[in-house]
Amino acid sequence: MDNQNTALNTKKKASFTGSLGFVLAAAGSAVGLGNIWRFPYLAAKHGGGLFILVYIILALTFGFALLTTDIAIGRKTGKSALQAYGALSKKWGFLGALSFIVPAIILTYYSVVGGWITKYAADYIINDTSVMAKDGYFTSFITSNISPIVFTFIFLAVTAVIVFFGVEKGIEKFSKFVMPGLLVLIIGIAIFSLTLSHTENGVTRNGLDGLARYFVPDFSKVTLSSFFQLLLDATGQLFYSLSVAMGIMITYGSYVKKDVNLSKSVSQIEIFDTAVAILSGLMIVPTVFIFSGEAGLENSGAGLMFVALPKVFEAMGVIGKYVGITFFIMVIFAALTSSVSIMETIVASCMGFFKTTRKKTSLIIAAIFATASVVICLGYNVLYFELTLPNGAVGQLLDVMDYLSNSVLMPIISLLTCILIGWILKPKSIIEEMEVGGVRFKKKTLYIAIVKYIAPVMLALILAQALGITNLLLK
Numbered sequence: 001m002d003n004q005n006t007a008l009n010t011k012k013k014a015s016f017t018g019s020l021g022f023v024l025a026a027a028g029s030a031v032g033l034g035n036i037w038r039f040p041y042l043a044a045k046h047g048g049g050l051f052i053l054v055y056i057i058l059a060l061t062f063g064f065a066l067l068t069t070d071i072a073i074g075r076k077t078g079k080s081a082l083q084a085y086g087a088l089s090k091k092w093g094f095l096g097a098l099s100f101i102v103p104a105i106i107l108t109y110y111s112v113v114g115g116w117i118t119k120y121a122a123d124y125i126i127n128d129t130s131v132m133a134k135d136g137y138f139t140s141f142i143t144s145n146i147s148p149i150v151f152t153f154i155f156l157a158v159t160a161v162i163v164f165f166g167v168e169k170g171i172e173k174f175s176k177f178v179m180p181g182l183l184v185l186i187i188g189i190a191i192f193s194l195t196l197s198h199t200e201n202g203v204t205r206n207g208l209d210g211l212a213r214y215f216v217p218d219f220s221k222v223t224l225s226s227f228f229q230l231l232l233d234a235t236g237q238l239f240y241s242l243s244v245a246m247g248i249m250i251t252y253g254s255y256v257k258k259d260v261n262l263s264k265s266v267s268q269i270e271i272f273d274t275a276v277a278i279l280s281g282l283m284i285v286p287t288v289f290i291f292s293g294e295a296g297l298e299n300s301g302a303g304l305m306f307v308a309l310p311k312v313f314e315a316m317g318v319i320g321k322y323v324g325i326t327f328f329i330m331v332i333f334a335a336l337t338s339s340v341s342i343m344e345t346i347v348a349s350c351m352g353f354f355k356t357t358r359k360k361t362s363l364i365i366a367a368i369f370a371t372a373s374v375v376i377c378l379g380y381n382v383l384y385f386e387l388t389l390p391n392g393a394v395g396q397l398l399d400v401m402d403y404l405s406n407s408v409l410m411p412i413i414s415l416l417t418c419i420l421i422g423w424i425l426k427p428k429s430i431i432e433e434m435e436v437g438g439v440r441f442k443k444k445t446l447y448i449a450i451v452k453y454i455a456p457v458m459l460a461l462i463l464a465q466a467l468g469i470t471n472l473l474l475k
């Protein structure tokens, strides 16, 4: 009987086969639209080099501490987000519920953006590059009635299938296949983009000019307030990019076996994520600069990937079509491994809560989020509205969801997690987990300093910025 029970338990507890599977799945979650789309835009906005330098320093300190905390909480408790905080401390169970809300909000719109990318990839295969480069193409697509919904469903369906197959056969297998390929593609396109040159109105810009625009800081424009803004942008970006503070890394951490060296894995995930962000910038910023100059780079956010790049691909001539196809397929993969991690976190939490099977839960969750994402799609036509958010940005439904999850809830959760770990349970609760099996946790002192003092201050600042408080101070 005992044997039978143990057999049943081992069978039930899903896990990654080893450290490589875990690192690639976690890197798959971390590497996503944030790296390929947001990082290049922020780096360009802040003049390049200085932003990259600050980002790397933050990744090695702040990012390292937050990622370590999430993953260690997961492995220590063996539970997914919704239940993990309660297992650490009964009183703090509410934090689990709070961190469950974040992926639930994110999935509603991440699948919509995933749908846009899928549509672009399909378009590059079918159409001529000039079609997507036309002014107004992007807007007319996202405001149309049916097409965005159809592509969102396709993207969501693929995500659900991977989650349906589970941790080892679905997520790990997919990540092991996709992540190395992604890295090769990004390096390939980045190198290729540096061989380009373009002449417009008598001005020729080549790869070297593009490289300089991306890496060489322009100190003449740096002021105290612009540096403060850079710092906040870099911290916020890092935070989002590492997929921390939303239960995802807790859930993935709970699938890691006790013999895996967590310190090493955390470093590898961070290096992977940061390398892809910097390489994505290398692939996008110089190219857009070569073909469209400073004006092209000013096309912020959505514009950079869906408006500026298609113009670049068109300017490339015949090869543009193939670069476009390769680029958007690569982005689909990056976005899929992220959306899988978001859905997995929701599914795993619900399985734990309702005691249901994975297959049934995945199907129900997929149906619920298909419905929710239709509402987000409609936010561009039937349900269109514009709202000025407290941080000064103007947005419609999708932006409001993004603001709530990333700018408000994530810093709150992270701040509370730092208080719980740094001051109530004490950092030793995490350090113990990092040292399981006699592994030495080398950055122990740094970890303690960050979790107790540095991270809470930075998180409070990010939150203040999101709520519009720093805007008042900077004025």
Ligand code: PHE
Binding pocket: 029, 030, 031, 032, 033, 034, 035, 106, 240, 241, 242, 243, 246, 248, 338, 339, 341, 342
């Ligand atoms: N970290 C991912 C990125 O950089 C985004 C993400 C957000 C992934 C939320 C999962 C959950 O794009």
